[in-house]
Structures are given as C-alpha cells and as structure tokens.
Amino acid sequence: MQYPGRLHSKLPQVGTTIFTEMSALAAEHGAVNLSQGFPDFDPDPALIEATQRAMRDGHNQYAPMAGWLPLRERIAEQVAKRHGCEVNPESEITITAGATQALCTAMAATLTEGDEVIIFTPAYDAYAPLIELFGATPVYIKLQYPDYHIDWDQLARMVSHKTKMILLNNPHNPTGAVFSEEDLIQLEKVVSGSNILILSDEVYEHIIFDGRKHHSLLSRPALAERTLAVFSFGKTFHMTGWKIGYAIAPENLMKEFRKVHQFNVFSVHRPSQVALAEFLQDDSHWDVGSMYAAKRDEFLSLIEGSRFTILPTHGSYFVLLNYDGITEEKDVDFARRLTIEHKLASIPVSVFYNVPTDHKVLRFCFAKNSETLQKGAEIIKSL
Numbered sequence: 001m002q003y004p005g006r007l008h009s010k011l012p013q014v015g016t017t018i019f020t021e022m023s024a025l026a027a028e029h030g031a032v033n034l035s036q037g038f039p040d041f042d043p044d045p046a047l048i049e050a051t052q053r054a055m056r057d058g059h060n061q062y063a064p065m066a067g068w069l070p071l072r073e074r075i076a077e078q079v080a081k082r083h084g085c086e087v088n089p090e091s092e093i094t095i096t097a098g099a100t101q102a103l104c105t106a107m108a109a110t111l112t113e114g115d116e117v118i119i120f121t122p123a124y125d126a127y128a129p130l131i132e133l134f135g136a137t138p139v140y141i142k143l144q145y146p147d148y149h150i151d152w153d154q155l156a157r158m159v160s161h162k163t164k165m166i167l168l169n170n171p172h173n174p175t176g177a178v179f180s181e182e183d184l185i186q187l188e189k190v191v192s193g194s195n196i197l198i199l200s201d202e203v204y205e206h207i208i209f210d211g212r213k214h215h216s217l218l219s220r221p222a223l224a225e226r227t228l229a230v231f232s233f234g235k236t237f238h239m240t241g242w243k244i245g246y247a248i249a250p251e252n253l254m255k256e257f258r259k260v261h262q263f264n265v266f267s268v269h270r271p272s273q274v275a276l277a278e279f280l281q282d283d284s285h286w287d288v289g290s291m292y293a294a295k296r297d298e299f300l301s302l303i304e305g306s307r308f309t310i311l312p313t314h315g316s317y318f319v320l321l322n323y324d325g326i327t328e329e330k331d332v333d334f335a336r337r338l339t340i341e342h343k344l345a346s347i348p349v350s351v352f353y354n355v356p357t358d359h360k361v362l363r364f365c366f367a368k369n370s371e372t373l374q375k376g377a378e379i380i381k382s383l
C-alpha cells in the first residue's frame with residue numbers, strides 16, 4: 001500500500017543504516033557477525049528467573065510513570081556509592097525504555113527551533129537525527145585521531161549563544177575512548193557561567209578496563225546540576241532486547257523530562273523493573289567490567305600477529321582495528337568485501353561521521369562468546 005497524500009519527511013536524509021545493511025549482508029553470506037553492538041550470550045539466569053517470578057506474582061499491569069520505586073532506590077544507592085552524588089529516587093530518576101528513549105525524551109523536553117547541540121564525531125548514529133527531529137541543529141566536533149581525545153580549545157571556540165546542549169558519550173562508542181577527570185574539569189570550564197545543558201550518554205559506564213575509573217558527569221556538582229544523564233540496563237546486564245534503562249537529572253529538569261515521558265511511553269515493562277530491583281539487592285551484580293575485560297583480552301590475544309593495527313580500547317565493548325597495512329580500499333568497501341568474501345562482518349567507522357572521514361578503521365564488537373570470537377579472529381589473522 002502507499003499513502004496517496006504528499007509526505008513531508010521530518011528526516012529526509014535518514015535511510016537504512018549501515019548497521020541494518022551489514023547485518024543483512026552477514027546473514028546472507030553466513031558471516032561471523034562482529035558488527036552488531038550487542039552480546040550473543042544470555043543474561044544472568046537469576047535475572048530471568050526473577051522476571052518470571054514477577055509475572056507469576058501478578059506484576060503485570062502498568063508500573064508507576066517514573067518507574068518501580070525500589071529499582072530507582074537501588075540506582076540512587078549505586079550513584080551515591082560510585083560517584084558521591086546524592087540523587088533523589090522520587091524526583092530525579094526515571095526508568096525508560098532503554099537509553100534511546102531517554103535520549104529522545106531528554107531532547108524532546110529541552111530543544112527548540114534554532115538551538116544548537118554540539119556532538120563529537122565519530123558519533124552514535126541516533127544523536128544527529130534526534131536533534132534534527134526536534135528542530136535543533138547538530139554542530140560537529142571531531143575527536144582527535146588516533147586516540148580520539150577531545151580538543152577542548154576547539155570546543156570553547158565552537159560554543160556560542162545558540163549552544164543549548166553539549167552531548168558527551170563516555171565510555172565512547174565506537175572508539176572505546178574513556179574520558180578522564182581532567183576532561184570533566186575542562187568541560188566544567190567551558191560551560192561555567194552559561195545555561196548550557198549537558199546530555200551525558202553513559203550506557204557503557206560499567207564496561208571499563210585496565211583499572212580505569214568511570215568519571216560520571218554526576219560526580220562533579222557543577223556539571224551534575226546541568227546534566228541529563230542516560231544509562232542502559234540492556235548494556236550493563238547483556239539483555240539489550242529488554243530495552244530498559246534510566247535517566248537521571250536535577251529535579252526541575254526531570255519534571256520537564258517526565259512531562260514528555262508520560263505521553264510517549266507512560267511507563268516501562270513492569271516485570272523487568274521488579275526483577276532488576278530484586279537482582280540489584282546484591283550490589284556486586286553491577287560489576288561486569290572484569291567479565292568484559294576478559295573478553296577484550298581474549299579477542300586481542302586471538303588476533304595477535306594479524307596485519308591489522310589495534311587501536312587501544314579502554315571501555316565499551318568495541319575495538320577499532322586499522323587496516324592501513326592490508327589495503328587502500330575505503331572502509332565501507334573493505335567492510336562489505338570482508339563480509340562477502342571472507343565471511344566476517346564489522347562496521348566501517350566513517351559512517352559515524354557527518355563529513356567524509358576515512359582513517360581506514362573498522363569497529364569490531366567483542367561482546368560475543370568464545371566460539372564467535374575464535375571464528376572471527378581466525379579470519380582476521382588470515383588476511
């Protein structure tokens with residue numbers, strides 16, 4: 001069927017993404033799929049059991065609009081413990097349908113026509129379309145290759161009276177960069193004295209390696225007071241299909257956030273919330289970093305001796321491999337050929353930029369079981 005009227009697309013530039021394309025190609029050619037940003041193993045059986053129990057115990061109707069309070073309380077305890085930040089579970093935390101809905105709702109609640117939002121590239125693919133959807137304009141700043149650090153002087157130069165928001169993703173997808181406390185100090189300097197909001201995407205906060213600490217924007221009061229921070233249980237507890245996360249913001253910002261939230265989702269899957277609240281009574285369940293560090297180390301040792309150059313990854317479940325020594329092909333072409341001819345799917349990093357930027361790097365996801373990692377590594381070593 002076709003709608004017979006005239007359509008005015010709100011996102012005319014948006015088409016099928018490379019993620020869909022690479023997954024379809026991987027399926028068509030029976031390729032090992034290290035392109036997709038999600039685990040191929042199941043969550044803790046205790047979490048599944050707790051969800052089933054919540055359903056059997058009658059938790060099958062709407063949850064409260066802001067989320068199941070015991071779960072919000074577990075989150076508040078964790079934020080206080082890890083980041084020294086006291087957030088009120090009643091008024092400053094909302095459970096969302098994944099971090100994506102939290103990002104969308106945060107922007108819907110705060111952006112208006114003419115606003116500018118600064119984002120760093122390579123950038124997670126949802127940011128720019130969401131900014132545009134709400135009439136604002138993305139302003140892009142490139143992270144500095146090859147370690148993808150932020151040029152703070154450049155940020156200071158790009159900030160103007162139109163800057164409504166700065167969006168920071170830490171730990172960073174797709175690069176695996178982790179920003180330091182010194183970075184947060186620089187950010188604080190840039191926004192000090194302004195009304196700039198910060199949207200802080202911290203979905204990989206627990207997936208961090210090498211003894212590094214995640215410096216949440218909530219850990220610095222001068223940043224926390226202007227920050228909407230978004231998180232993902234899907235990422236932390238390897239159940240991305242449950243689509244559950246949360247947002248944290250100061251009370252007056254959260255009030256605006258909830259005005260949108262109550263009309264776009266109202267509330268989120270109740271059995272999962274009840275189960276997570278029970279699961280997180282054991283505080284140690286948050287500690288998934290060492291499990292992912294072991295996966296990263298396993299993958300990196302399996303590909304040792306390959307002709308790719310490994311770019312260091314300190315967080316997230318991605319590693320970038322540079323293929324300068326193998327071919328001069330564009331990254332998109334090489335990624336497609338790798339999938340079709342060598343049966344290994346990855347994501348070319350140029351797709352995370354708004355302007356052509358090809359450092360000849362591919363993103364590989366190592367949140368996979370050993371068998372998948374071994375198969376992928378074999379192909380990488382054979383090139």
Ligand SMILES: Cc1ncc(COP(=O)(O)O)c(C=O)c1O
Nearest residue numbers: 037098099100124173232234245
């Ligand atoms: C940086 C980043 N933010 C947000 C999300 C979305 O998280 P969720 O699945 O909880 O919506 C992802 C998922 O890939 C991501 O990589």
